[in-house]
Amino acid sequence: xxxxxxxxxxxxxxxxxxxxxLGYTMVYGISKMLNFAHGDVIMVGAYVSFLLTNHxxxxxxxxxxxxxxxxxVLGIVIERLAYRPLRGTGSLAVLITAIGVSYFLQNxxxxxxxxxxRMFNSLFRGFQTIHAANGSLTITPESLFTIxxxxxxxxxxTLFVNKTKAGKAMRAVSEDNGAxxxxxxxxxxxxxxxxxxxxxxxxxxxxxxxxxxxxxxPTTGAxxxxxxxxxxxxxxxxxxxxxxxxxxxxxxxxxxxxxYISSELADAIVFACLIIVLLIKPTGLLGKKINEKV
Amino acid sequence: xxxxxTVRDINVYYGxxxxxxxxxxxxxxxxxxxxxxxxxxxxxxxxxxxxxxLRSKTGDIEFLESSIARTPAHKIVSxxxxxxxxxxxxxxxxxxxxxxxxxxxxxxxxRISHNLEYVYDQxxxxxxxxxxxxxTLSGGEQQMxxxxxxxxxxxxLLMLDEPSMGLAxxxxxxxxxxxxxxxxxxTTILLVEQxxxxxxxxxxxxxxxxxxxxxxxxxxxxxxxSDEVRKAYLGG
Numbered sequence: 001x002x003x004x005x006x007x008x009x010x011x012x013x014x015x016x017x018x019x020x021x022l023g024y025t026m027v028y029g030i031s032k033m034l035n036f037a038h039g040d041v042i043m044v045g046a047y048v049s050f051l052l053t054n055h056x057x058x059x060x061x062x063x064x065x066x067x068x069x070x071x072x073v074l075g076i077v078i079e080r081l082a083y084r085p086l087r088g089t090g091s092l093a094v095l096i097t098a099i100g101v102s103y104f105l106q107n108x109x110x111x112x113x114x115x116x117x118r119m120f121n122s123l124f125r126g127f128q129t130i131h132a133a134n135g136s137l138t139i140t141p142e143s144l145f146t147i148x149x150x151x152x153x154x155x156x157x158t159l160f161v162n163k164t165k166a167g168k169a170m171r172a173v174s175e176d177n178g179a180x181x182x183x184x185x186x187x188x189x190x191x192x193x194x195x196x197x198x199x200x201x202x203x204x205x206x207x208x209x210x211x212x213x214x215x216x217x218p219t220t221g222a223x224x225x226x227x228x229x230x231x232x233x234x235x236x237x238x239x240x241x242x243x244x245x246x247x248x249x250x251x252x253x254x255x256x257x258x259x260y261i262s263s264e265l266a267d268a269i270v271f272a273c274l275i276i277v278l279l280i281k282p283t284g285l286l287g288k289k290i291n292e293k294v
Numbered sequence: 295x296x297x298x299x300t301v302r303d304i305n306v307y308y309g310x311x312x313x314x315x316x317x318x319x320x321x322x323x324x325x326x327x328x329x330x331x332x333x334x335x336x337x338x339x340x341x342x343x344x345x346x347x348l349r350s351k352t353g354d355i356e357f358l359e360s361s362i363a364r365t366p367a368h369k370i371v372s373x374x375x376x377x378x379x380x381x382x383x384x385x386x387x388x389x390x391x392x393x394x395x396x397x398x399x400x401x402x403x404x405r406i407s408h409n410l411e412y413v414y415d416q417x418x419x420x421x422x423x424x425x426x427x428x429x430t431l432s433g434g435e436q437q438m439x440x441x442x443x444x445x446x447x448x449x450x451l452l453m454l455d456e457p458s459m460g461l462a463x464x465x466x467x468x469x470x471x472x473x474x475x476x477x478x479x480x481t482t483i484l485l486v487e488q489x490x491x492x493x494x495x496x497x498x499x500x501x502x503x504x505x506x507x508x509x510x511x512x513x514x515x516x517x518x519x520s521d522e523v524r525k526a527y528l529g530g
Contacts, residue, residue, distance in 0.1 A: 165399070168388075168392060168395065168396065169396075169399065171385070171387070171388065172385055172388075172396050175385045175386065175387055175388075176383050176385065178347055178379070178383070179379060179383040179384075179385070180396075181346075181347060181367040181368050181371075182345060182347070182367065182371065182376075182377045182379060182383075182444075183368075183371065183396045183397060183399045183400075183443075183447075184368045184369075184371030184372050184399045184400035184447065185368055185396075185399055186366075186368045187368070288387075
Protein backbone atom coordinates (compact mmCIF):
# COMPACT_ATOMS: atom_id res chain seq x y z
CA UNK A 1 0.00 0.00 0.00
CA UNK A 2 2.86 2.37 0.64
CA UNK A 3 3.70 2.05 -3.05
CA UNK A 4 0.21 3.24 -3.90
CA UNK A 5 0.46 6.09 -1.41
CA UNK A 6 3.75 7.19 -2.98
CA UNK A 7 2.24 6.96 -6.41
CA UNK A 8 -0.61 9.28 -5.40
CA UNK A 9 1.75 11.85 -3.87
CA UNK A 10 3.93 11.53 -6.97
CA UNK A 11 1.01 12.18 -9.29
CA UNK A 12 -0.06 15.10 -7.16
CA UNK A 13 3.38 16.71 -7.17
CA UNK A 14 3.66 15.86 -10.86
CA UNK A 15 0.36 17.61 -11.51
CA UNK A 16 1.79 20.81 -10.01
CA UNK A 17 4.86 20.46 -12.26
CA UNK A 18 2.61 19.79 -15.24
CA UNK A 19 0.52 22.93 -14.67
CA UNK A 20 3.69 25.04 -14.36
CA UNK A 21 5.29 23.29 -17.34
CA LEU A 22 2.34 24.35 -19.50
CA GLY A 23 3.36 27.97 -19.07
CA TYR A 24 6.93 27.20 -20.12
CA THR A 25 5.95 25.09 -23.06
CA MET A 26 3.25 27.40 -24.47
CA VAL A 27 5.45 30.47 -24.20
CA TYR A 28 8.35 28.60 -25.78
CA GLY A 29 6.09 27.36 -28.55
CA ILE A 30 4.81 30.78 -29.50
CA SER A 31 7.82 33.04 -28.97
CA LYS A 32 10.72 30.55 -28.93
CA MET A 33 11.98 31.90 -25.63
CA LEU A 34 12.55 30.31 -22.22
CA ASN A 35 10.73 32.43 -19.68
CA PHE A 36 12.81 31.71 -16.59
CA ALA A 37 10.75 34.20 -14.59
CA HIS A 38 7.79 31.84 -14.86
CA GLY A 39 8.65 30.04 -11.59
CA ASP A 40 8.59 33.31 -9.69
CA VAL A 41 5.10 34.12 -10.92
CA ILE A 42 4.03 31.01 -8.96
CA MET A 43 5.48 32.56 -5.83
CA VAL A 44 3.69 35.86 -6.46
CA GLY A 45 0.41 33.99 -6.88
CA ALA A 46 0.91 32.13 -3.63
CA TYR A 47 1.79 35.34 -1.73
CA VAL A 48 -1.26 37.17 -3.07
CA SER A 49 -3.51 34.34 -1.92
CA PHE A 50 -1.70 34.09 1.44
CA LEU A 51 -1.88 37.81 2.21
CA LEU A 52 -5.54 38.07 1.24
CA THR A 53 -6.64 35.13 3.38
CA ASN A 54 -4.39 35.71 6.39
CA HIS A 55 -4.33 39.49 6.59
CA UNK A 56 -7.47 40.67 4.85
CA UNK A 57 -9.78 37.87 5.87
CA UNK A 58 -10.76 37.04 2.32
CA UNK A 59 -12.20 33.61 1.61
CA UNK A 60 -9.47 31.24 0.36
CA UNK A 61 -11.25 30.45 -2.90
CA UNK A 62 -11.90 34.12 -3.62
CA UNK A 63 -8.22 34.80 -2.92
CA UNK A 64 -7.33 32.15 -5.50
CA UNK A 65 -9.43 33.92 -8.13
CA UNK A 66 -7.80 37.28 -7.30
CA UNK A 67 -4.34 35.65 -7.42
CA UNK A 68 -5.11 34.27 -10.88
CA UNK A 69 -6.24 37.71 -12.06
CA UNK A 70 -3.15 39.47 -10.66
CA UNK A 71 -0.73 36.91 -12.12
CA UNK A 72 -2.47 37.09 -15.50
CA VAL A 73 -1.90 40.84 -15.57
CA LEU A 74 1.66 40.38 -14.27
CA GLY A 75 2.40 37.96 -17.13
CA ILE A 76 1.10 40.40 -19.73
CA VAL A 77 3.08 43.28 -18.18
CA ILE A 78 6.32 41.27 -18.02
CA GLU A 79 6.00 40.32 -21.68
CA ARG A 80 5.12 43.87 -22.73
CA LEU A 81 7.90 45.62 -20.79
CA ALA A 82 10.74 43.11 -20.72
CA TYR A 83 10.43 40.76 -23.69
CA ARG A 84 8.56 42.54 -26.48
CA PRO A 85 11.15 45.31 -26.95
CA LEU A 86 13.74 42.57 -27.47
CA ARG A 87 11.83 40.61 -30.07
CA GLY A 88 14.03 39.91 -33.06
CA THR A 89 17.27 40.68 -31.21
CA GLY A 90 18.45 37.11 -30.72
CA SER A 91 17.72 34.52 -28.06
CA LEU A 92 20.67 35.26 -25.77
CA ALA A 93 19.49 38.79 -24.91
CA VAL A 94 16.00 37.48 -24.15
CA LEU A 95 17.35 34.63 -22.02
CA ILE A 96 19.46 36.97 -19.89
CA THR A 97 16.50 39.32 -19.54
CA ALA A 98 14.29 36.45 -18.36
CA ILE A 99 16.83 35.58 -15.67
CA GLY A 100 16.90 39.27 -14.74
CA VAL A 101 13.11 39.38 -14.42
CA SER A 102 13.29 36.29 -12.23
CA TYR A 103 15.73 37.97 -9.82
CA PHE A 104 13.69 41.14 -9.94
CA LEU A 105 10.53 39.32 -8.84
CA GLN A 106 12.34 37.44 -6.06
CA ASN A 107 13.91 40.59 -4.71
CA UNK A 108 10.74 42.62 -5.01
CA UNK A 109 9.03 39.91 -2.94
CA UNK A 110 11.86 40.05 -0.41
CA UNK A 111 11.44 43.80 -0.11
CA UNK A 112 7.66 43.76 0.07
CA UNK A 113 7.02 40.68 2.14
CA UNK A 114 10.32 39.93 3.90
CA UNK A 115 12.49 36.86 4.05
CA UNK A 116 10.63 35.04 6.84
CA UNK A 117 9.01 31.81 5.72
CA ARG A 118 5.21 32.02 6.02
CA MET A 119 2.94 29.12 6.86
CA PHE A 120 0.47 28.84 4.01
CA ASN A 121 -3.02 27.66 4.95
CA SER A 122 -4.31 24.94 2.71
CA LEU A 123 -7.04 25.85 0.28
CA PHE A 124 -8.70 22.60 1.29
CA ARG A 125 -9.04 23.12 5.04
CA GLY A 126 -12.24 21.46 6.17
CA PHE A 127 -12.09 18.75 3.52
CA GLN A 128 -11.71 15.19 4.84
CA THR A 129 -8.72 13.00 4.15
CA ILE A 130 -9.87 9.76 2.57
CA HIS A 131 -8.76 6.55 4.27
CA ALA A 132 -9.26 3.29 2.47
CA ALA A 133 -8.14 -0.33 2.70
CA ASN A 134 -8.28 -0.39 6.51
CA GLY A 135 -6.42 2.87 6.83
CA SER A 136 -3.32 1.85 4.89
CA LEU A 137 -4.26 3.96 1.87
CA THR A 138 -4.47 7.70 2.51
CA ILE A 139 -5.55 10.31 0.00
CA THR A 140 -5.32 13.90 1.19
CA PRO A 141 -7.74 16.44 -0.28
CA GLU A 142 -4.69 18.39 -1.53
CA SER A 143 -3.54 15.41 -3.62
CA LEU A 144 -7.00 14.64 -4.89
CA PHE A 145 -7.84 18.18 -5.95
CA THR A 146 -4.43 18.87 -7.46
CA ILE A 147 -4.70 15.79 -9.67
CA UNK A 148 -8.27 16.73 -10.62
CA UNK A 149 -7.30 20.33 -11.34
CA UNK A 150 -4.53 19.15 -13.65
CA UNK A 151 -6.90 16.89 -15.59
CA UNK A 152 -9.48 19.67 -15.98
CA UNK A 153 -6.86 22.21 -17.06
CA UNK A 154 -5.48 19.82 -19.66
CA UNK A 155 -8.91 19.11 -21.13
CA UNK A 156 -9.92 22.79 -21.24
CA UNK A 157 -6.60 23.88 -22.70
CA THR A 158 -6.59 21.18 -25.37
CA LEU A 159 -10.11 22.19 -26.40
CA PHE A 160 -9.07 25.84 -26.39
CA VAL A 161 -6.09 25.45 -28.73
CA ASN A 162 -7.88 23.05 -31.07
CA LYS A 163 -11.39 24.47 -31.23
CA THR A 164 -11.34 28.21 -30.68
CA LYS A 165 -10.25 30.91 -33.10
CA ALA A 166 -7.82 32.46 -30.62
CA GLY A 167 -6.38 29.03 -29.81
CA LYS A 168 -5.86 28.17 -33.45
CA ALA A 169 -4.23 31.56 -33.98
CA MET A 170 -1.80 30.67 -31.17
CA ARG A 171 -0.94 27.42 -32.95
CA ALA A 172 -0.48 29.27 -36.23
CA VAL A 173 1.89 31.80 -34.64
CA SER A 174 3.81 28.95 -32.96
CA GLU A 175 4.29 27.25 -36.30
CA ASP A 176 5.15 30.21 -38.49
CA ASN A 177 5.04 33.73 -37.11
CA GLY A 178 5.41 35.42 -40.52
CA ALA A 179 2.78 33.31 -42.26
CA UNK A 180 0.43 33.93 -39.32
CA UNK A 181 0.76 37.69 -39.89
CA UNK A 182 -0.08 37.15 -43.55
CA UNK A 183 -3.35 35.56 -42.38
CA UNK A 184 -4.19 38.78 -40.53
CA UNK A 185 -3.35 37.38 -37.10
CA UNK A 186 -2.11 39.98 -34.62
CA UNK A 187 1.01 38.23 -33.36
CA UNK A 188 1.53 40.58 -30.40
CA UNK A 189 -1.98 39.87 -29.20
CA UNK A 190 -1.48 36.12 -29.53
CA UNK A 191 1.76 36.24 -27.54
CA UNK A 192 0.13 38.40 -24.82
CA UNK A 193 -2.69 35.89 -24.54
CA UNK A 194 -0.20 33.04 -24.15
CA UNK A 195 1.62 34.83 -21.33
CA UNK A 196 -1.73 35.62 -19.71
CA UNK A 197 -2.84 31.98 -19.75
CA UNK A 198 0.55 30.65 -18.60
CA UNK A 199 0.74 33.14 -15.72
CA UNK A 200 -2.85 32.52 -14.63
CA UNK A 201 -2.05 28.80 -14.49
CA UNK A 202 1.08 29.61 -12.50
CA UNK A 203 -1.10 31.23 -9.81
CA UNK A 204 -3.21 28.06 -9.60
CA UNK A 205 -0.06 25.94 -9.39
CA UNK A 206 1.32 28.21 -6.65
CA UNK A 207 -1.76 27.90 -4.45
CA UNK A 208 -2.05 24.13 -5.02
CA UNK A 209 1.63 23.58 -4.31
CA UNK A 210 1.65 25.69 -1.14
CA UNK A 211 -1.50 23.91 0.04
CA UNK A 212 0.42 20.63 -0.01
CA UNK A 213 3.88 21.98 0.92
CA UNK A 214 2.97 24.98 3.08
CA UNK A 215 6.24 26.90 3.43
CA UNK A 216 6.15 30.16 1.49
CA UNK A 217 9.10 32.50 0.92
CA PRO A 218 10.44 34.65 -1.93
CA THR A 219 12.45 31.76 -3.40
CA THR A 220 9.58 29.29 -3.20
CA GLY A 221 8.97 29.39 -6.94
CA ALA A 222 12.54 28.92 -8.07
CA UNK A 223 13.04 25.16 -7.61
CA UNK A 224 9.58 24.06 -8.82
CA UNK A 225 10.10 26.43 -11.74
CA UNK A 226 13.31 24.67 -12.74
CA UNK A 227 11.72 21.25 -12.21
CA UNK A 228 8.73 22.20 -14.34
CA UNK A 229 11.05 23.51 -17.01
CA UNK A 230 12.78 20.13 -16.84
CA UNK A 231 9.37 18.47 -17.17
CA UNK A 232 8.57 20.56 -20.24
CA UNK A 233 11.87 19.59 -21.89
CA UNK A 234 11.41 15.98 -20.78
CA UNK A 235 7.99 15.81 -22.44
CA UNK A 236 9.12 17.76 -25.52
CA UNK A 237 9.14 21.53 -25.23
CA UNK A 238 6.37 23.18 -27.23
CA UNK A 239 4.01 20.22 -26.75
CA UNK A 240 1.01 20.57 -24.41
CA UNK A 241 0.47 16.82 -23.80
CA UNK A 242 4.26 16.59 -23.44
CA UNK A 243 4.15 19.02 -20.51
CA UNK A 244 1.47 16.91 -18.83
CA UNK A 245 3.31 13.61 -19.27
CA UNK A 246 6.69 15.12 -18.44
CA UNK A 247 5.31 16.70 -15.27
CA UNK A 248 3.61 13.55 -14.04
CA UNK A 249 6.62 11.30 -14.71
CA UNK A 250 8.95 13.76 -13.02
CA UNK A 251 6.71 14.01 -9.94
CA UNK A 252 6.47 10.24 -9.60
CA UNK A 253 10.23 9.76 -10.05
CA UNK A 254 10.91 12.42 -7.42
CA UNK A 255 8.56 10.96 -4.79
CA UNK A 256 9.72 7.38 -5.38
CA UNK A 257 13.35 8.46 -5.15
CA UNK A 258 12.59 10.17 -1.85
CA UNK A 259 10.68 7.18 -0.50
CA TYR A 260 12.90 4.32 -1.65
CA ILE A 261 16.36 5.63 -2.50
CA SER A 262 17.35 8.79 -0.69
CA SER A 263 15.69 12.12 -0.12
CA GLU A 264 19.03 13.90 -0.51
CA LEU A 265 19.56 12.33 -3.92
CA ALA A 266 16.00 12.79 -5.19
CA ASP A 267 16.68 15.99 -7.12
CA ALA A 268 19.87 14.58 -8.60
CA ILE A 269 17.96 11.51 -9.77
CA VAL A 270 15.27 13.70 -11.36
CA PHE A 271 17.81 15.70 -13.35
CA ALA A 272 19.78 12.54 -14.26
CA CYS A 273 16.57 11.15 -15.80
CA LEU A 274 16.26 14.30 -17.88
CA ILE A 275 19.82 13.89 -19.14
CA ILE A 276 19.19 10.24 -20.04
CA VAL A 277 15.98 11.08 -21.94
CA LEU A 278 17.68 13.88 -23.83
CA LEU A 279 20.60 11.62 -24.77
CA ILE A 280 18.22 9.04 -26.21
CA LYS A 281 15.65 11.44 -27.68
CA PRO A 282 16.93 15.02 -27.88
CA THR A 283 13.50 16.47 -28.67
CA GLY A 284 11.92 14.99 -25.51
CA LEU A 285 9.27 12.30 -25.28
CA LEU A 286 6.61 13.93 -27.48
CA GLY A 287 8.74 16.60 -29.10
CA LYS A 288 8.50 17.09 -32.82
CA LYS A 289 11.48 17.47 -35.06
CA ILE A 290 12.34 21.12 -35.30
CA ASN A 291 12.07 22.32 -38.87
CA GLU A 292 14.89 24.75 -39.38
CA LYS A 293 13.78 27.46 -41.77
CA VAL A 294 16.30 28.69 -44.27
CA UNK B 295 -9.51 50.46 -64.95
CA UNK B 296 -8.21 52.26 -61.87
CA UNK B 297 -5.02 51.63 -59.97
CA UNK B 298 -5.11 49.06 -57.20
CA UNK B 299 -1.54 49.30 -56.02
CA THR B 300 1.07 52.02 -56.40
CA VAL B 301 4.61 51.46 -55.17
CA ARG B 302 6.63 54.65 -55.19
CA ASP B 303 10.40 54.85 -54.66
CA ILE B 304 10.81 52.23 -51.92
CA ASN B 305 14.21 51.53 -50.37
CA VAL B 306 14.56 48.45 -48.18
CA TYR B 307 17.56 47.37 -46.14
CA TYR B 308 18.53 44.11 -44.46
CA GLY B 309 20.86 45.53 -41.85
CA UNK B 310 23.61 47.11 -43.92
CA UNK B 311 22.55 45.47 -47.17
CA UNK B 312 20.61 47.76 -49.49
CA UNK B 313 18.23 45.22 -51.03
CA UNK B 314 15.70 47.46 -52.82
CA UNK B 315 17.05 50.62 -54.41
CA UNK B 316 14.20 52.92 -55.33
CA UNK B 317 11.64 50.65 -56.95
CA UNK B 318 8.40 52.14 -58.34
CA UNK B 319 5.61 50.38 -60.18
CA UNK B 320 1.85 50.04 -60.21
CA UNK B 321 -0.83 47.42 -60.66
CA UNK B 322 -4.20 48.18 -62.24
CA UNK B 323 -7.52 46.56 -61.49
CA UNK B 324 -8.00 43.23 -63.24
CA UNK B 325 -4.39 42.88 -64.37
CA UNK B 326 -1.80 40.18 -63.96
CA UNK B 327 1.46 41.99 -63.36
CA UNK B 328 4.67 40.03 -62.99
CA UNK B 329 8.04 40.86 -61.49
CA UNK B 330 10.76 38.72 -63.02
CA UNK B 331 14.46 38.58 -62.30
CA UNK B 332 17.26 36.38 -61.02
CA UNK B 333 17.48 34.84 -57.59
CA UNK B 334 18.30 37.53 -55.05
CA UNK B 335 17.26 40.45 -57.26
CA UNK B 336 14.76 41.68 -54.69
CA UNK B 337 11.44 40.31 -55.94
CA UNK B 338 10.39 38.60 -52.72
CA UNK B 339 11.64 41.52 -50.66
CA UNK B 340 9.34 43.79 -52.65
CA UNK B 341 6.33 41.59 -51.86
CA UNK B 342 7.29 41.40 -48.18
CA UNK B 343 7.44 45.18 -48.07
CA UNK B 344 4.00 45.51 -49.64
CA UNK B 345 2.46 43.08 -47.15
CA UNK B 346 4.10 44.88 -44.24
CA UNK B 347 6.54 42.21 -43.01
CA LEU B 348 9.38 44.55 -44.03
CA ARG B 349 9.47 48.34 -44.04
CA SER B 350 10.72 50.79 -46.63
CA LYS B 351 12.85 53.72 -45.48
CA THR B 352 11.53 56.04 -48.18
CA GLY B 353 8.67 56.50 -50.58
CA ASP B 354 5.15 55.21 -50.21
CA ILE B 355 2.91 52.27 -50.96
CA GLU B 356 -0.69 53.04 -51.80
CA PHE B 357 -3.41 50.42 -51.92
CA LEU B 358 -6.85 51.49 -53.14
CA GLU B 359 -5.91 55.12 -52.55
CA SER B 360 -4.75 54.78 -48.95
CA SER B 361 -1.16 54.60 -47.81
CA ILE B 362 -0.19 51.26 -46.27
CA ALA B 363 3.54 51.92 -45.87
CA ARG B 364 3.14 52.16 -42.07
CA THR B 365 0.19 49.79 -41.61
CA PRO B 366 0.92 46.64 -39.56
CA ALA B 367 0.96 43.42 -41.59
CA HIS B 368 -2.09 41.92 -39.92
CA LYS B 369 -4.22 44.94 -40.85
CA ILE B 370 -3.09 44.98 -44.47
CA VAL B 371 -4.66 41.54 -44.91
CA SER B 372 -8.09 42.79 -43.91
CA UNK B 373 -7.72 45.74 -46.32
CA UNK B 374 -7.62 43.22 -49.16
CA UNK B 375 -4.05 42.13 -49.93
CA UNK B 376 -3.33 38.42 -49.74
CA UNK B 377 0.24 37.20 -50.00
CA UNK B 378 1.19 33.60 -50.86
CA UNK B 379 4.79 33.56 -49.68
CA UNK B 380 7.71 31.79 -51.28
CA UNK B 381 7.95 28.18 -50.13
CA UNK B 382 4.16 28.14 -49.46
CA UNK B 383 4.54 28.29 -45.69
CA UNK B 384 1.33 26.45 -45.01
CA UNK B 385 0.77 25.40 -41.38
CA UNK B 386 2.27 21.92 -41.61
CA UNK B 387 0.82 20.60 -38.36
CA UNK B 388 -2.76 21.65 -39.14
CA UNK B 389 -5.30 19.95 -41.37
CA UNK B 390 -6.18 21.28 -44.81
CA UNK B 391 -9.44 22.61 -43.42
CA UNK B 392 -7.74 24.35 -40.48
CA UNK B 393 -5.29 26.00 -42.87
CA UNK B 394 -8.21 27.36 -44.86
CA UNK B 395 -9.85 28.57 -41.65
CA UNK B 396 -6.65 30.43 -40.79
CA UNK B 397 -6.84 32.06 -44.22
CA UNK B 398 -10.29 33.31 -43.24
CA UNK B 399 -9.05 34.78 -39.96
CA UNK B 400 -10.19 38.31 -40.85
CA UNK B 401 -13.07 37.30 -43.12
CA UNK B 402 -16.62 38.20 -42.11
CA UNK B 403 -18.28 35.02 -40.73
CA UNK B 404 -21.11 35.12 -43.29
CA ARG B 405 -18.59 35.02 -46.16
CA ILE B 406 -16.55 32.07 -44.93
CA SER B 407 -18.67 29.19 -46.22
CA HIS B 408 -19.10 30.94 -49.58
CA ASN B 409 -15.33 31.39 -49.90
CA LEU B 410 -14.67 27.82 -48.81
CA GLU B 411 -16.94 26.59 -51.57
CA TYR B 412 -15.16 28.82 -54.09
CA VAL B 413 -11.74 27.48 -53.02
CA TYR B 414 -12.93 23.86 -53.22
CA ASP B 415 -14.33 24.65 -56.67
CA GLN B 416 -10.98 25.99 -57.85
CA UNK B 417 -9.02 23.21 -56.13
CA UNK B 418 -11.12 20.02 -56.04
CA UNK B 419 -8.06 18.12 -54.79
CA UNK B 420 -8.25 20.01 -51.50
CA UNK B 421 -11.84 19.00 -50.99
CA UNK B 422 -10.83 15.32 -51.05
CA UNK B 423 -8.26 15.98 -48.34
CA UNK B 424 -9.98 18.29 -45.85
CA UNK B 425 -8.97 16.29 -42.77
CA UNK B 426 -5.44 15.48 -43.95
CA UNK B 427 -2.48 17.04 -42.11
CA UNK B 428 -1.12 19.68 -44.47
CA UNK B 429 2.52 18.61 -44.02
CA THR B 430 1.73 15.27 -45.65
CA LEU B 431 0.43 16.81 -48.90
CA SER B 432 2.50 16.68 -52.09
CA GLY B 433 4.31 19.80 -53.28
CA GLY B 434 1.62 20.66 -55.83
CA GLU B 435 -1.16 20.17 -53.31
CA GLN B 436 0.68 22.34 -50.80
CA GLN B 437 0.90 25.10 -53.41
CA MET B 438 -2.84 24.75 -54.06
CA UNK B 439 -3.51 24.91 -50.33
CA UNK B 440 -1.35 28.04 -49.97
CA UNK B 441 -3.27 29.71 -52.80
CA UNK B 442 -6.62 28.53 -51.48
CA UNK B 443 -5.73 29.80 -48.02
CA UNK B 444 -4.92 33.22 -49.49
CA UNK B 445 -8.24 33.32 -51.34
CA UNK B 446 -10.22 32.80 -48.13
CA UNK B 447 -9.85 36.46 -47.16
CA UNK B 448 -11.61 37.85 -50.28
CA UNK B 449 -8.47 39.52 -51.62
CA UNK B 450 -8.66 42.50 -53.96
CA LEU B 451 -5.01 41.86 -54.78
CA LEU B 452 -3.41 38.41 -54.71
CA MET B 453 0.38 38.34 -54.53
CA LEU B 454 2.00 35.05 -55.54
CA ASP B 455 5.68 34.41 -54.83
CA GLU B 456 7.22 31.68 -57.00
CA PRO B 457 4.13 29.47 -57.29
CA SER B 458 5.95 27.18 -59.73
CA MET B 459 8.95 26.53 -57.50
CA GLY B 460 9.85 22.87 -57.16
CA LEU B 461 6.87 21.60 -59.14
CA ALA B 462 6.86 19.14 -62.06
CA UNK B 463 6.17 20.81 -65.46
CA UNK B 464 2.66 19.38 -65.68
CA UNK B 465 1.82 20.86 -62.28
CA UNK B 466 3.33 24.20 -63.28
CA UNK B 467 0.93 24.30 -66.25
CA UNK B 468 -1.94 23.46 -63.94
CA UNK B 469 -1.03 26.17 -61.41
CA UNK B 470 -0.73 28.79 -64.16
CA UNK B 471 -4.09 27.77 -65.58
CA UNK B 472 -5.59 28.32 -62.13
CA UNK B 473 -3.88 31.72 -61.88
CA UNK B 474 -5.50 32.73 -65.18
CA UNK B 475 -8.87 31.42 -64.01
CA UNK B 476 -8.68 33.40 -60.79
CA UNK B 477 -7.79 36.49 -62.79
CA UNK B 478 -10.73 35.96 -65.15
CA UNK B 479 -12.96 35.63 -62.09
CA UNK B 480 -11.89 39.15 -61.14
CA THR B 481 -8.84 38.90 -58.87
CA THR B 482 -5.99 41.28 -59.60
CA ILE B 483 -2.67 39.43 -59.42
CA LEU B 484 0.91 40.42 -58.71
CA LEU B 485 3.11 37.50 -59.64
CA VAL B 486 6.79 36.99 -58.79
CA GLU B 487 8.50 34.29 -60.83
CA GLN B 488 11.87 32.93 -61.80
CA UNK B 489 10.16 30.98 -64.56
CA UNK B 490 10.09 34.07 -66.78
CA UNK B 491 8.66 32.31 -69.80
CA UNK B 492 5.56 31.11 -67.98
CA UNK B 493 5.14 34.40 -66.16
CA UNK B 494 5.39 36.53 -69.31
CA UNK B 495 2.96 34.27 -71.16
CA UNK B 496 0.15 35.06 -68.70
CA UNK B 497 1.06 38.62 -67.69
CA UNK B 498 -0.56 41.82 -68.94
CA UNK B 499 2.47 43.80 -67.88
CA UNK B 500 5.89 42.92 -66.50
CA UNK B 501 8.84 44.50 -64.74
CA UNK B 502 12.39 43.14 -64.74
CA UNK B 503 14.22 43.56 -61.43
CA UNK B 504 18.01 43.40 -61.28
CA UNK B 505 19.94 43.85 -58.02
CA UNK B 506 17.23 45.92 -56.39
CA UNK B 507 16.31 48.12 -59.37
CA UNK B 508 13.74 47.94 -62.14
CA UNK B 509 15.66 47.79 -65.40
CA UNK B 510 12.91 47.09 -67.93
CA UNK B 511 9.16 47.24 -68.13
CA UNK B 512 6.47 46.67 -70.71
CA UNK B 513 3.65 44.37 -71.66
CA UNK B 514 4.23 40.65 -71.19
CA UNK B 515 4.42 40.22 -74.94
CA UNK B 516 6.93 43.05 -75.46
CA UNK B 517 9.27 41.73 -72.82
CA UNK B 518 9.01 38.15 -74.08
CA UNK B 519 10.27 39.43 -77.44
CA SER B 520 12.93 41.77 -76.07
CA ASP B 521 16.49 40.67 -76.78
CA GLU B 522 17.77 41.55 -73.31
CA VAL B 523 15.09 39.49 -71.59
CA ARG B 524 15.53 36.57 -73.99
CA LYS B 525 19.27 36.48 -73.36
CA ALA B 526 19.11 36.87 -69.61
CA TYR B 527 15.98 34.96 -68.61
CA LEU B 528 14.65 32.86 -71.46
CA GLY B 529 17.82 30.99 -72.40
CA GLY B 530 18.53 32.86 -75.66
